Amino acid sequence: MTQIDLSQGLSELTQALIDIESVSGNEEQIATAVFDALKPFEHLRLVREGNAVIAMTNLGRASRVLIAGHLDTVPVAGNLPSKLMHFEREQVIFGRGAVDMKAGIAVMLKLASELVSPKYDITWIFYDNEEVASDLNGLGRISRQHPELLKGDFAVLCEPTSALVEGGCNGTMRVEITTKGKAAHSARPWMGHNAIHDLAPALEILKTYEPQTISVDGLEYRESLNAVLVSGGVATNVIPDQAKLTVNFRFAPSRSGAEATAHLRELFEGFDLSVTDLAEGARPGLDLPQAQDFLAATKGTPKPKYGWTDVARFSSLGVPAVNYGPGDPNLAHADNENVPVGHLFDCEKGLRAWLTGLN
Amino acid sequence: MTQIDLSQGLSELTQALIDIESVSGNEEQIATAVFDALKPFEHLRLVREGNAVIAMTNLGRASRVLIAGHLDTVPVAGNLPSKLMHFEREQVIFGRGAVDMKAGIAVMLKLASELVSPKYDITWIFYDNEEVASDLNGLGRISRQHPELLKGDFAVLCEPTSALVEGGCNGTMRVEITTKGKAAHSARPWMGHNAIHDLAPALEILKTYEPQTISVDGLEYRESLNAVLVSGGVATNVIPDQAKLTVNFRFAPSRSGAEATAHLRELFEGFDLSVTDLAEGARPGLDLPQAQDFLAATKGTPKPKYGWTDVARFSSLGVPAVNYGPGDPNLAHADNENVPVGHLFDCEKGLRAWLTGLN
Numbered sequence: 108m109t110q111i112d113l114s115q116g117l118s119e120l121t122q123a124l125i126d127i128e129s130v131s132g133n134e135e136q137i138a139t140a141v142f143d144a145l146k147p148f149e150h151l152r153l154v155r156e157g158n159a160v161i162a163m164t165n166l167g168r169a170s171r172v173l174i175a176g177h178l179d180t181v182p183v184a185g186n187l188p189s190k191l192m193h194f195e196r197e198q199v200i201f202g203r204g205a206v207d208m209k210a211g212i213a214v215m216l217k218l219a220s221e222l223v224s225p226k227y228d229i230t231w232i233f234y235d236n237e238e239v240a241s242d243l244n245g246l247g248r249i250s251r252q253h254p255e256l257l258k259g260d261f262a263v264l265c266e267p268t269s270a271l272v273e274g275g276c277n278g279t280m281r282v283e284i285t286t287k288g289k290a291a292h293s294a295r296p297w298m299g300h301n302a303i304h305d306l307a308p309a310l311e312i313l314k315t316y317e318p319q320t321i322s323v324d325g326l327e328y329r330e331s332l333n334a335v336l337v338s339g340g341v342a343t344n345v346i347p348d349q350a351k352l353t354v355n356f357r358f359a360p361s362r363s364g365a366e367a368t369a370h371l372r373e374l375f376e377g378f379d380l381s382v383t384d385l386a387e388g389a390r391p392g393l394d395l396p397q398a399q400d401f402l403a404a405t406k407g408t409p410k411p412k413y414g415w416t417d418v419a420r421f422s423s424l425g426v427p428a429v430n431y432g433p434g435d436p437n438l439a440h441a442d443n444e445n446v447p448v449g450h451l452f453d454c455e456k457g458l459r460a461w462l463t464g465l466n
Numbered sequence: 467m468t469q470i471d472l473s474q475g476l477s478e479l480t481q482a483l484i485d486i487e488s489v490s491g492n493e494e495q496i497a498t499a500v501f502d503a504l505k506p507f508e509h510l511r512l513v514r515e516g517n518a519v520i521a522m523t524n525l526g527r528a529s530r531v532l533i534a535g536h537l538d539t540v541p542v543a544g545n546l547p548s549k550l551m552h553f554e555r556e557q558v559i560f561g562r563g564a565v566d567m568k569a570g571i572a573v574m575l576k577l578a579s580e581l582v583s584p585k586y587d588i589t590w591i592f593y594d595n596e597e598v599a600s601d602l603n604g605l606g607r608i609s610r611q612h613p614e615l616l617k618g619d620f621a622v623l624c625e626p627t628s629a630l631v632e633g634g635c636n637g638t639m640r641v642e643i644t645t646k647g648k649a650a651h652s653a654r655p656w657m658g659h660n661a662i663h664d665l666a667p668a669l670e671i672l673k674t675y676e677p678q679t680i681s682v683d684g685l686e687y688r689e690s691l692n693a694v695l696v697s698g699g700v701a702t703n704v705i706p707d708q709a710k711l712t713v714n715f716r717f718a719p720s721r722s723g724a725e726a727t728a729h730l731r732e733l734f735e736g737f738d739l740s741v742t743d744l745a746e747g748a749r750p751g752l753d754l755p756q757a758q759d760f761l762a763a764t765k766g767t768p769k770p771k772y773g774w775t776d777v778a779r780f781s782s783l784g785v786p787a788v789n790y791g792p793g794d795p796n797l798a799h800a801d802n803e804n805v806p807v808g809h810l811f812d813c814e815k816g817l818r819a820w821l822t823g824l825n
Contacts, residue, residue, distance in 0.1 A: 277653065281702050293714045294636065294773035296690045298796065303693035303711075307669035314666040331655045334662035335706060336699035343640050343694050343712055343743070352662075353702055355652045384702070414653035437657065 109136060111144040113220045117451045118191065118200065121213040125189040125202040131179040131243075134158040134235040138178060141233050144216065150223045151231075154256065158235035159245045161256050162219050164228050170397060171228040173262035173426060174218075174458070175246065175417070176211045177237035180204035184442040191448075198448040205446040206434030207238075211265030214433065214455045218462065226464040227397075230259060237417065241386070246417050250424055261397035262421040263458070267434030267446075270453040272405055273412040274326050274391025274398075274429045276419055277357045280367055281335070281384040284309050284375060290341075290348040299346035303339045306350050309378055310334065313354065316374070321359035324391045326411040328359035353383070357413065360388030389419040392427030404461030405431065431457065468495060470503040472579045476810045477550065477559065480572040484548040484561040490538040490602075493517040493594040497537060500592050503575065509582040510590075513615065517594035518604040520615050521578050523587050529756060530587040532621035532785060533577075533817070534605065534776070535570045536596030539563035543801045550807075557807040564805040565793030566597075570624030573792065573814045577821065585823040586756075589618060596776065600745070605776050609783055620756035621780040622817070626793030626805075629812040631764055632771035633685050633750025633757075633788045635778055636716045639726055640694070640743040643668050643734060649700075649707040658705035662698045665709050668737055669693065672713065675733070680718035683750045685770040687718035712742070716772065719747030748778040751786030763820030764790065790816065 109127055113120065129137040138158040145151055145162050154161040158178070180203050189202030200210070212233065219231045234245030241247065250257055286306055291299025318330040332354065339350025358367040364385045372380060392398055393409055402409060412418065412430050421428035433450030459465075468486055472479065488496040497517040504510055504521050513520040517537070539562050548561030559569070571592065578590045593604030600606065609616055645665055650658025677689040691713065698709025717726040723744045731739060751757055752768055761768060771777065771789050780787035792809030818824075 279653070292773065292796075292799075293690070293692055293694055294638070294716055295796070296692050296716075297688075301672075301692055303696050304669060304673045306696070307666065307673040310663060310666035310669055313660075314663045329656075331652070333652055333655050333660055333705055334699070335652055335702050335704065337662050337665070337706075337709060338697050340693070340695035340712070343714060345694065346692055347694060347696075350696060353699065355702060357653055357655075414651065437651075437654070440651075 109140050111140045113144050113216055117213055117217055117455060118198065118448050120217060121200055121210045121451060122189040122191060124209040124212055125200070125204050126187065128183060128187060129179050130182050131236050131239040134178045138233070138235065141178070141216065145219060148220050151219065156249055156253060157245065159249060160233045162231040164225060166224065166228055168226070168228040171230060171259040172397065173230045173232060173257065173259040173421070174215055174265065175232035175234065175262060176208050176215055176265040177234050177245070178212065179235055179238050180207065181238050181440050186442055186444060199445045200448060201443065201445040203444060206267045206444045207439035208266055208432060208434070210434050210446045210451055211267065211432035214451060214458065215265055217455060218458055222462055225462040227462065229462065230256065246420055250420065257424055257426070259426050261395065261401070262426045262428035263401070264416060264418050264428055264430050265432035266416050266430045267432050267436045267439055268430045269435050270433055270450045272402060272407045272409040272429055272431050274393050274409045275323065275360050275389040276412040276414065276416050277328055277330070277359060278362065278364060278367060278388030279386050279415045280356050280358070280364060280382060282354050282371055282380050282382050284352040284354060285379045286350045288346065288348045291346045293344045293346055296346050299348070302347045302350040306352055309352055309375060312374060321361050323359055323361045324393050326391050326409060328411045329413060330359055331357045358388060360390045363387065386415050387419060387423065389422035389428065391429065395427050398427060398429065401429065401461050405457035468499050470499045472503050472575055476572055476576055476814060477557070477807050479576060480559055480569045480810060481548040481550065483568040483571055484559070484563050485546065487542060487546060488538050489541050490595050490598040493537045497592070497594065500537070500575065504578060507579050510578065515608055515612060516604065518608060519592045521590040523584060525583065525587055527585070527587040530589060530618045531756065532589045532591060532616065532618040532780070533574055533624065534591035534593065534621060535567050535574055535624040536593050536604070537571065538594055538597050539566065540597050540799050545801055545803060558804045559807060560802065560804040562803060565626045565803045566798035567625055567791060567793070569793050569805045569810055570626065570791035573810060573817065574624055576814060577817055581821055584821040586821065588821065589615065605779055609779065616783055616785070618785050620754065620760070621785045621787035622760070623775060623777050623787055623789050624791035625775050625789045626791050626795045626798055627789045628794050629792055629809045629816070631761060631766045631768040631788055631790050633752050633768045634682065634719050634748040635771040635773065635775050636687055636689070636718060637721065637723060637726060637747030638745050638774045639715050639717070639723060639741060641713050641730055641739050641741050643711040643713060644738045645709045647705065647707045650705045652703045652705055655705050658707070661706045661709040665711055668711055668734060671733060680720050682718055682720045683752050685750050685768060687770045688772060689718055690716045717747060719749045722746065745774050746778060746782065748781035748787065750788065754786050757786060757788065760788065760820050764816035
């Protein structure tokens with residue numbers, strides 16, 4: 108059984124975590140290693156729930172904060188084991204999960220073991236299956252089966268943000284636009300009706316759409332509207348009787364899912380449009396006192412989060428949440444995924460200052 | 467072994483031919499039946515070439531005409547065996563191949579057996595693999611391996627034309643229009659470039675294109691330009707980095723393939739366009755004396771053929787050719803494929819008048 112030594116440095120700890128392969132669905136080994144590493148620390152109550160591990164302090168503090176991260180990664184792409192590389196100005200750790208999000212897990216584990224008397228009670232959450240279909244998500248499973256474990260006043264998700272605070276997240280929805288025609292032999296197209304040609308105005312709408320940037324609780328959320336899939340036609344000598352365009356709308360958390368749907372229905376009026384997928388956004392909630400404390404401690408200017416993350420899951424549980432973690436989010440899932448070692452120490456320092464109240 | 471009796475009526479003969487299943491690649495049984503049925507007739511010299519059968523008169527006539535039809539059909543769709551149905555105004559034969567083109571084969575066999583002293587020498591050609599990839603086509607194979615068998619001054623292809631004369635045929639070509647973008651996570655589309663959106667102007671060109679109708683040798687050829695396939699995108703959260711549109715251009719036989727290509731390159735200027743398939747059209751050649759004789763005998767007003775047929779193959783061998791056969795071409799390949807019995811007698815009468823010179 109692989110063991111993790113929490114007394115080693117953050118950089119070594121990150122590499123050790125990366126080197127435990129944990130592609131979604133295969134988190135048992137890393138979950139056990141995390142559980143075993145935290146077991147010696149008497150200030151923590153541990154719960155193992157499937158391949159999730161929850162570690163809680165119970166000091167009777169007035170306020171409880173949740174700090175969460177997922178243990179799984181997207182599939183390995185020849186980028187294991189990890190490598191530490193020394194560049195002129197910085198050290199960088201390469202490997203699957205370096206950014207998303209073994210570096211964040213390393214910071215969490217280090218602080219979970221060391222902060223025996225934090226300012227708030229803390230619930231540390233290490234969960235499984237974040238990189239796959241939403242219904243498998245470990246955080247979602249815990250919220251359904253053990254909602255009492257997710258009670259708190261504020262949450263930090265240690266997803267990569269380049270060690271900056273990113274508040275809330277955009278909502279996301281997908282719609283399918285379907286056009287119907289009439290099949291005919293392509294030698295006599297006047298006997299039929301071309302469904303692919305009927306997509307022309309829908310593509311024109313997408314091409315000329317000017318997405319908005321919307322201010323929510325002081326953060327600027329940049330929206331976007333894009334075709335992600337298109338298909339149509341059955342054979343090269345048949346006038347196509349159906350074509351389908353899948354469109355992804357990323358909308359600011361000031362819009363509800365229903366409002367976003369109404370916006371698309373108005374935009375594509377006259378088209379047969381169906382919603383196939385919808386996830387609400389999350390407002391940043393940076394006006395709350397715990398959030399203000401957090402911002403003061405991490406000394407960062409908060410930014411909006413464009414991607415949909417599990418902060419929206421906390422948001423739907425009534426717990427305001429922000430993203431804050433090491434690594435450039437643009438490198439998440441990339442084959443050359445890598446995290447600057449400096450980010451590890453920045454995040455560890457920011458969280459420690461907030462959780463101890465000692466800036 | 468299934469035998470065909472050529473002394474039976476045209477309607478019964480058509481049904482007998484339909485009931486010998488001969489989906490492309492499975493023509494051996496029907497080719498053998500055709501060969502055996504013609505063997506007793508001493509005015510014919512028979513050649514079996516693969517699953518093609520050629521029957522020739524050799525009377526030393528000044529002119530030789532070719533009359534051709536294919537033995538294969540598209541796949542059966544629950545439409546065998548054949549059925550004769552009696553409607554108020556006509557009798558109709560239903561079944562796979564009724565239109566395309568067992569009815570034409572029946573007319574050919576009947577006349578081949580009966581016309582012992584025609585006005586022209588005749589080469590009757592029954593061939594395989596017309597409904598599949600062009601390189602398998604039996605007529606093409608004969609033209610490559612035994613070109614001497616296809617010598618003649620004029621050809622009639624008994625493809626379905628509703629017993630009207632259809633001259634020449636449109637050319638056909640397919641091009642692929644490919645757009646390239648840059649992949650990015652769809653939460654941050656400004657990091658990428660959307661290849662599907664770039665198809666918008668191409669679809670707009672197709673939607674607003676006004677196809678021409680071009681007069682060639684007195685027949686009006688209607689052109690058309692249609693998208694037949696479209697595809698793009700890899701996942702619903704990725705900005706697509708490639709999209710592909712397949713376009714089919716049916717062009718009048720007055721344009722060469724090179725001219726048709728130039729027309730599309732001009733129309734879609736700025737797009738990455740590649741030609742994937744090109745078949746030249748065939749001019750109707752109705753100004754030739756044999757064609758004039760044929761038109762006089764069949765008493766029809768010739769029409770243009772829109773679909774690409776093997777007349778273009780004859781045309782490329784230097785033999786002008788027309789289509790003339792029973793059945794509505796719009797029902798070819800349809801599950802309810804059916805031929806009015808009246809068409810059988812019309813075509814049999816037209817061809818007999820032409821070939822005997824007795825109007």
